[in-house]
Amino acid sequence: MSNSIQNRLDEFRQQRRVQAASLIISVFGDAILPRGGRIWLGSLIRLLEPLELNERLIRTSVFRLAKDEWLRTETHGRRADYVLTSSGRRRFEEASRHIYASHAPLWDRRWRLILVVGELETKAREQVKRALFWQGFGALGADCFVHPSAELSSVLDALIAEGLADSLGALLPLFAADSRSAQSASDSDLVRRAWDLGALAEAYAAFVAVYQPILTDLQRDNLDEVSEQDAFLLRTVLIHDYRRLLLRDPELPEVLLPADWPGQQARLLCKELYKRLEPLSNRHLDKLLCLADGSVPAEDAAFAERFSQYDPLGS
Template sequence: MSAQIELTLLLDDFKKQRPLRAGSLIISLFGDAITPRADKVWLGSLFELLSPFGINERLVRTSVYRLVNENWLNADKQGRRSYYSLTQSGSKRFQNAFEHVYQMKTPHWHGSWCLVFLNQLKNDMRKQVRDELEWLSFGSMGNDVLLHPRINRHDITALLNELNCQQDVIVMQTEAISEKSPQALYKQVNESWNLDQLAQRYHQFIARFTPLHQTIKQNMNLTDQECHLARTLLIHEYRKIVLKDPQLPDPLLPNEWEGYQARQLCRSLYQSLYAQADNWLDKHLENEMGKLPPADDSFYQRFGGL
């Protein structure tokens, strides 16, 4: 099968998704294609980028409106044109999430755990804090206790300060007494993050994108726009899984963890697609200053270096 046919199959699968989450795809586009170039993008550019995915202008408008209300995006209307950029809190979330998407190796783990106790919070605030911590890939040990094997202390402090609940949340850094992890720890890890389900999602990702990868290795005949479409689908589907992946240290993961193979596949396919995709984006992304500039140097550090 040709690469075009494989791409068409991927696009058809995406269009069949119900509900069709345009807002999530917009987030993927901002993180992968827009923010390496500029802070702001014209709504008309989003129309053009999203149309091939079966997302019409009405759905784009509804989705960006919702993202503005959820404090992901800022809207800037100039005359008859509207431009969108990340909010400060949206930018922080982007940085945390997309660092995981493009990293190749997880940092060394020293065996410590961060525990967060929410039992002193009121119910509505407890849910809000829990949601934010789960966004940072915390796992649950029950209704009121969350854990993470490694987390930036500054991120936790900043989050609690932002939510104005630092006096009502208990945060501890701890480590196991024994250097050898007991079987109970592995069971707890699997329960807290549902690794079986996560492994299944990685397996599906590998099955979905391996045919495209193989055909491209044999004959790279995609157009620049087709490379953009393939790259967007690749990162979008990978990002959705990585956001649920706590990036656990290797000692806590099963042998032959599916996430390793998925990461290698994503990196290899991305390297095959990014240059032509960028050629197309150069001509089709605009803001109030005109065409967006080329991607910055940080873009080329993705996946350990493009």
């Protein structure tokens, strides 16, 4: 196996504290959702144990995800499958549009605003704020949330799915005026106020520094010495690291981003490395991913080559 792959997997294993629930979410979204969104717990344990996540930690993390309504259980005799809930599936499908896209979205030069115009209790206000941040909104003060391209109807549907229907009456969604002129200074100022892009740029640069040597090695040596298991493990860690970056990224259109923005380099790097790992890692999943009844779910053809599927510019 490539030394760079081994080094990355060893670095991951040696982390003082792996957020197992977050890693399991990454695995569900990338590997399990395309195969029906369900898995036998024993199979999940076998897939993740080589990353030195022990059985007890995996069981505890899956139980918490079920408690948070990401997953539900379906029993088959003495075994049980963990299955994505409808809200969990919606979250993953929304995330997929960001993870597997090859370009930042185009901008129609209209800002989407959600204003808090009614009374909200402190807990409800924090829940709304967290849900909007999850969808990439920035904050301008305590009562104004902004995004350049979100579909407001989908945002409200997402709040309802998060159990926040009672808070909608306190919110006012609206569009700012359409501007067809060149980007204005006020746009740049709004971006600076709503998002901390400096810290995010550093995180993207660090991602590139970690994974570019691995891609370079694979371009030189191909995959001849990489096992199916290690291809799956690296694919998992790659998507997990990239997903964690996207959780912090508002996915601003390129016209609103600083020059030489490293996010696009990270996106293309992730795409190229993922596509090289995908065939080997899928063979590993064919062998280890199974359901409680012993059946092996095939990958849904609709998810094949997802990086191309979500590429709005066709590149």
